Amino acid sequence: MDLQLTGKRVLVTGASKGIGLAIVRAFLAEGAVVTAASRRRTPELDATGATFVAADLSEPDGPRRMVETVLATDPRLDVLVNNAGGGTMPDGAFDDPLDGKDVDWAGAFALNLGSAVEATRAALPALTESRGVIVNISSDTARRPVGVPLQYAAAKAALNAFSRGLAEKVAASGVRVNVVTPSGTRTNLMEGGDGYIAQVAAHLGIDHADLLTAMPGQNGMLTGTLIDPDEIARAVLLLSSPTMPSAIGSNWVVDAGALKTA
Numbered sequence: 001m002d003l004q005l006t007g008k009r010v011l012v013t014g015a016s017k018g019i020g021l022a023i024v025r026a027f028l029a030e031g032a033v034v035t036a037a038s039r040r041r042t043p044e045l046d047a048t049g050a051t052f053v054a055a056d057l058s059e060p061d062g063p064r065r066m067v068e069t070v071l072a073t074d075p076r077l078d079v080l081v082n083n084a085g086g087g088t089m090p091d092g093a094f095d096d097p098l099d100g101k102d103v104d105w106a107g108a109f110a111l112n113l114g115s116a117v118e119a120t121r122a123a124l125p126a127l128t129e130s131r132g133v134i135v136n137i138s139s140d141t142a143r144r145p146v147g148v149p150l151q152y153a154a155a156k157a158a159l160n161a162f163s164r165g166l167a168e169k170v171a172a173s174g175v176r177v178n179v180v181t182p183s184g185t186r187t188n189l190m191e192g193g194d195g196y197i198a199q200v201a202a203h204l205g206i207d208h209a210d211l212l213t214a215m216p217g218q219n220g221m222l223t224g225t226l227i228d229p230d231e232i233a234r235a236v237l238l239l240s241s242p243t244m245p246s247a248i249g250s251n252w253v254v255d256a257g258a259l260k261t262a
């Protein structure tokens, strides 16, 4: 199937590893011209050949500066993938019903919502010119805020509302906005020693590997295993494709059945 992505100019955030890296590789394999943004580059990202832009998207000016840098090289932009995000539990917050202080909430919202809002604000004129596409990466925890930092789940729920509302507002100008919602996916967030699951395991005094094995089943994922990042990337490709002009305001759940709603 030709997704008609050859030559499209794509910006992917949170691209140095995990789901973002898989999205970069997937677009490149389709012949797209990809710019990848994150705070640090990795050998894996460098190996893709994508252009790298360093950006801290939690900083108020980070998203705007990232987009300006990308557009300074070429003013055309066809696809913006707002993937940067994540969440860990603040130190000492496991026994706090609010999962952390106001500064922790502000940080989670800055990364998981603000970065997408501000990157979109900066990129929208170029995307309007190209009749382009925005894909935002959410999380099943937006709709199942259990067993995760509350501020992360709340920020992702806000990202869903932002995305759906924006889709309505910009559709007439030819810009399509959609969301992909993963459940537990095999990335550093899950498997890393500094990721959230490692934190939970340490808090419970159990083995990280054992918790990782049990987690998909506990979360109701019907495959019983974590999702491959490439699978999330394929959903992003399809939603970004000009062959899907009616995909507007959708939220594509790739969760192995974890969300038990119709």
Ligand SMILES: NC(=O)c1ccc[n+]([C@@H]2O[C@H](COP(=O)([O-])OP(=O)(O)OC[C@H]3O[C@@H](n4cnc5c(N)ncnc54)[C@H](OP(=O)(O)O)[C@@H]3O)[C@@H](O)[C@H]2O)c1
Pocket (backbone or CB within 6 Å): 013, 014, 015, 016, 017, 018, 019, 020, 037, 038, 039, 040, 041, 055, 056, 057, 058, 059, 083, 084, 085, 086, 087, 111, 137, 138, 139, 140, 181, 182, 183, 184, 185, 186, 187, 188, 189, 190
């Ligand atoms: N993995 C899962 O199970 C899962 C499930 C549902 C949703 N998601 C969502 O999927 C997206 C990707 O997650 P992932 O699992 O691939 O995470 P990951 O492996 O931890 O990768 C996160 C990426 O975001 C970048 N990043 C983090 N903070 C940043 C900042 N302040 N500014 C710019 N870039 C930043 C990281 O690079 P640097 O550290 O170099 O900046 C990295 O490239 C996130 O939005 C996450 O919420 C993941």
